[in-house]
Amino acid sequence: MNLLLWGVLPYLTIAVLVGGTVWRYRHDRFGWTTRSSQLHESRLLRVGGPLFHFGLLFVVGGHVAGLLVPASVTRWFGVADETYHLASLTAGGLTGAATVAGLGVLLLRRWRTPAVRAATTRDDRLMYPVLVGTLLLGMVTTLVTNGMGGGYDYRATVSPWFRGVLLLQPDPALMADVPLSYRLHVLFGMALFTLWPFSRLVHAFSAPVRYLVRPYIVYRSRDDRLAARPARRGWEDR
Amino acid sequence: MRVMAQLAMVMNLDKCIGCHTCSVTCKQTWTNRSGVEYAWFNNVETKPGQGYPRRYEDQDRWHGGWKLRRGRLELASGGRLRRVLSLFANPDLPRLDDYYEPWTYDYRNLTEAPLGDDTPVARPVSAVTGAPTDVRWGPNWEDSLGGAPEHAPADPVVEKLGRDIKFSYEQSFMFYLPRICEHCLNPSCVASCPSGAMYKRSEDGIVLVDQDRCRGWRMCVSGCPYKKVYFNHKTGKAEKCTFCYPRLEVGQPTVCAETCVGRLRYIGVLLYDADRVGEAAATEDEQRLYQAQLGVFLDPRDPGVVAAAERAGIPHDWLTAARRSPVYDLIVKHRIALPLHPEYRTMPMVWYVPPLSPVVDAVAGSGFDGEDADNLFGAIDALRIPLDYLAGLFTAGDPEPVRLALRRLAAMRSHMRSVNLGEPPDPHGPAAVGMTAETTEELYRLLAIAKYEDRYVIPTAGIGRAHELEGIATKCSLDTDGGPGMGDGGTGTGEGRTDLFVWREGERPAGMFPTVGRKS
Structure with a gap:
């Protein structure tokens, strides 16, 4: 069981995430969009949208720091474990809270605005509970297990396991005694990454970084292969 | 000099009767x-009026187009970083209500209502949510000054005039303004698109959205000062007027032009110097932008231009078409067509012949001869409001180009009347506005006779590809469900799809009913 959850499942997740994304990109570029609903409702979105997305960017940054940077490295830089713990608790708590609050506003908006509700698709209905679960469990690990529970050094167990997975040397034993909240958070996270390529979340992969450096006006030559292009899937088939 | 070709349009507002x-x-x-449902790539609005979407011309509110910042062009909504940082909630995006909430009617109630004393009615229901709705605004709510005393003072151009305009029936003036995408030389929608999905076609200058690359960041919607990019709320992609490129590629005019009963649209090639566009759009004085844009256009008869165009790979038949271009004649030669809101600095390429008819009507209405050039000249200047209003639309407020265009139209009217009545035409008539009898009659042929082949001089995309292109025109390349071309092009059933129009009685089209679990 341990091996299955922490040795096999992560690779299945990665396979689905990468394979699914490639498949989606090759076969459904038309469906690859934010599917923004700002046209229907703007007031709540202007609060919830930035709160959630910017919060999430910081949360992702925190995960990168916490999971990929070994404890030995921060120690070498002279950061005491207590300082690190406090910093991660504060930063994680604040940005996590912002993200959860933002998502709360967005979901309330989705629920209460008839037009936005009508624009909600099946994959949204599947994805949102997993996203909420992942975020809330993440808050539990940060605030309850790691905060009120007196602190838990995930950098001794979860982080090495995660790096092991990435380095193709998974050590499921590391996850055996990790608190339940952490394990659930990771499982929900894996579920979220599995859904990722098949939901609107793909828009995260097209963050328009190149816009900052490209020329303002884009010229393109007529695509001479247009006539030979096969018909793509449309919205109504969904 | 970098010569590029653009298919441009001119609309003669004098002939628009607002038939939609x-x-x-x-x-x-x-x-x-x-x-x-709410998107009209082509709409006709009554001016003065707020337009569609409501008050779209108020750039203090919508921040569309460009602005000058220390002499350099920048998007009016802020620089690149600012654009990227407002991805998660675009502060300038119009709400659906700013366009209008699309609606349909509950027609079923007409046939299915139970027997009763009252006649059943079809109540309006929202096309977005399906809920009953009250129709409070529409794409053309102010048609022919409907509700003008109440709504028209909120027209941003009227507000800018800072003068009292009378909207009571007897004292009002009005005309219709058909609008499509301007296919600008310096398109701010393209510049706003974070994913680089919007582009200007280098062959013909048509501005398009690559549906496969659009990621729904909706910056183009707010970036366009004319609000002519629309967000498809079902597919989550931006869509816009395509200038009917599948038709133009085979030499046919756009659908709006082809079906115009007033025959008021002109389509032709304009050559321009792409190197000078940025500089022209950055002209300091707003009122000089019209002249600056004229300065970007190139004379297709100039041998130097022709040589440069050939070096730039512009096909021979395009150069021929450029020399016959009605658009070039109306814009550059006769100077009677003007750009819509040049102050947005996007260098729009759909130009308008300003309407003389409000002036003619006013003169005729007051008992004078509305075809007499002197009367008209006097009225053009005396009726300050139409002139200033038109200047607010077409020249950022400079009345001179509008006055010249209207005077030329008036001179043409008066000259042609003398010709038709067999009177000796006044040789000073055309000369007073810098024209000759010959150019006046040429203008008359273009504007009044307006033969199909004179209105539309459209070079095809390529003779060598003619056969293949025919396929595009009869079966649109955007023909995907939910794609802008939509539909099957009448070719019947595709794989897994059923076209109900070709479903004959007694047949059972494949794919119509599920066959899972059937033995056959």
């Missing part, structure tokens, strides 16, 4: 799908 045929045929062709 262009809007309807455009809608049937391009936006009769769910998700873009």
Whole structure:
């Protein structure tokens, strides 16, 4: 069981995430969009949208720091474990809270605005509970297990396991005694990454970084292969 | 000099009767799908009026187009970083209500209502949510000054005039303004697109959205000062007027132009110097932008231009078409067509012949001869409001180009009347406005006779590809469900799809009913 959850499942997740994304990109570029609903409702979105997305960017940054940077490295830089713990608790708590609050506003908006509700698709209905679960469990690990529970050094167990997975040397034993909240958070996270390529979340992969450096006006030559292009899937088939 | 060719349009507002045929045929062709119910790639609005979407010309509110910042062009909504940082909630995006909430009617109630004393009615229901709705605004709510005393003072151009305009029936003036995408030389929608999905076609200058690359960041919607990019709320992609490129590629005019009953649209090639566009758009004085844009256009008869165009790979038949271009004649030669809101600095390429008819009507209404050049000249200046209003639309407020265009139209009217009545035409008439009898009659042929082949001089995309292109025109390359082309092009059933129109009685089309679990 341990091996299955922490040795096999992560690779299945990665396979689905990468394979699914490639498949989606090759076969459904038309469906690859934010599917923004700002046209229907703007007031709540202007609060919830930035709160959630910017919060999430910081949360992702925190995960990168916490999971990929070994404890030995921060120690070498002279950061005491207590300082690190406090910093991660504060930063994680604040940005996590912002993200959860933002998502709360967005979901309330989705629920209460008839037009936005009508624009909600099946994959949204599947994805949102997993996203909420992942975020809330993440808050539990940060605030309850790691905060009120007196602190838990995930950098001794979860982080090495995660790096092991990435380095193709998974050590499921590391996850055996990790608190339940952490394990659930990771499982929900894996579920979220599995859904990722098949939901609107793909828009995260097209963050328009190149816009900052490209020329303002884009010229393109007529695509001479247009006539030979096969018909793509449309919205109504969904 | 970098010569580029652009297919441009001119609309003669004097002939627009506001029948909306262009809007309807455009809608049937391009936006009769769910998700873009509210979108009209072509709309006709009554001026003065707020327009569609409401008050779109108020750039203090919408921040569309460009602005000058220390002499350099920048998007009016802020620089690149600012654009990227407002991805998660675009502060300038119009709400659906700013366009209008699309609606349909509950027609079923007409046939299914139980027997009763009252006649059943079809109540309006929202096309977005399906809930009963009250129709409070529409795409053409102010048609022919409907509700003008109440709504028209909120027209941003009227507000800028800072003068009292009378909207009571007897004292008002009005005209119709058909609008499509301007296919600008310096398109701010393209510049706003974070994913680089919007582009200007280098062959013909048509501005398009690559549906496969659009990621729904909706910056183009707010970036366009004319609000002519629409967000499809079903597919989550931006859509816009395509200048009916599948038709133009085979030499046919756009649907709006083809179906215009007033025959007031002109399509032709304009050559321009792409190197000078940025500089022209950055002209300091707003009122000089019209002249600056004229300065960007190149004379297709100039041997130097022709040589440069050939070096730039512009096909021979395009150069021939450029020399016959009605658009070039109206814009550059006769100077009677003007750009819409040049102050947005996007260098729009759909130009307008300002309407003389409000002036003629006013003169005729006051008992004078409305065809007499002197009367008209006097009235053009005396009736300050139409002139200033038109200047607010077409020249950022400079009345001179509008006055010249109207005077030329007036001189043409008066000259042609003398010709028709067999009177000796006044040789000073055309000369007073810098024209000759010959150019006046040429203008008359273009504007009044307006033969199909004179209105539309459209070079095809390529003779060598003619056969293949025919396929595009009869079966649109955007023909995907939910794609802007939509529909099957009448070819019947595709794989896994059923076209109900070709379903004959007694047949059982494959794919119509599920066959899972059947033995056959």
